[in-house]
Amino acid sequence: MEQSAAVGIPAKAVLLDIEGTTTPLAFVKEVLFPYARARLPEFVAANRQDPAVAEQLVLINEIAEAELELDEVGRLLQDWIDHDLKIAPLKVLQGMVWRGGYESSKIKGQVHADAARALEKWHQAGLPLYIYSSGSKEAQKLLFRHSEHGDLAGLLTGYFDLTVGSKTDSGSYTAITRAIGFPPESILFISDVEQELDAAKDAGMQTVWMVRDGDLPAGGRHKSVRDFGSI
Numbered sequence: 001m002e003q004s005a006a007v008g009i010p011a012k013a014v015l016l017d018i019e020g021t022t023t024p025l026a027f028v029k030e031v032l033f034p035y036a037r038a039r040l041p042e043f044v045a046a047n048r049q050d051p052a053v054a055e056q057l058v059l060i061n062e063i064a065e066a067e068l069e070l071d072e073v074g075r076l077l078q079d080w081i082d083h084d085l086k087i088a089p090l091k092v093l094q095g096m097v098w099r100g101g102y103e104s105s106k107i108k109g110q111v112h113a114d115a116a117r118a119l120e121k122w123h124q125a126g127l128p129l130y131i132y133s134s135g136s137k138e139a140q141k142l143l144f145r146h147s148e149h150g151d152l153a154g155l156l157t158g159y160f161d162l163t164v165g166s167k168t169d170s171g172s173y174t175a176i177t178r179a180i181g182f183p184p185e186s187i188l189f190i191s192d193v194e195q196e197l198d199a200a201k202d203a204g205m206q207t208v209w210m211v212r213d214g215d216l217p218a219g220g221r222h223k224s225v226r227d228f229g230s231i
Contacts, residue, residue, distance in 0.1 A: 011186060
């Protein structure tokens with residue numbers, strides 16, 4: 001990894017977004033979301049006694065500020081998916097549903113070829129690699145474990161999700177910095193979302209803006225690239 005060419009100083013760890021960065025946006029929007037949307041109401045009803053599911057139902061009722069019936073929960077979850085809301089219990093339940101899809105091979109995790117090559121290269125170079133996504137840790141692990149390029153999960157050191165905080169809140173990146181154990185300026189965060197990059201930069205991290213489509217931004221706070229081969 002030519003850290004100096006990309007960000008000016010070497011990075012000791014890399015933090016990666018998934019959707020739009022390592023993975024095509026279309027995979028999330030056109031494969032994962034419809035799969036979960038079609039199955040969540042039945043899944044919740046069938047598994048409501050499972051402690052992990054029951055915990056999420058409590059959180060959903062707290063968010064809704066009401067004691068919802070199971071059919072109401074199902075409709076609410078579908079509405080959250082339709083509006084692409086980053087709500088923690090939704091993400092956890094989606095991960096549970098996706099597990100069945102991945103393990104039955106009905107779903108294969110899509111990872112850009114350049115991202116897969118970079119993960120392998122950086123792992124071999126000894127760089128700790130972390131994921132920070134709005135999807136649950138479970139969903140993150142499943143995507144990389146069951147990817148079209150084989151099991152990539154072994155290349156990754158750790159995972160962060162919305163339980164650490166919003167991706168547009170600089171405090172989330174400060175918390176991640178503490179968990180990783182490196183100074184923020186030695187951590188490189190790569191994402192396709194400018195607001196996330198701004199938050200990471202505010203927390204002291206180095207940043208790279210992944211812009212796979214459209215014009216590359218001129219100037220600004222973040223170096224921009226087309227693919228991982230440019231980092």
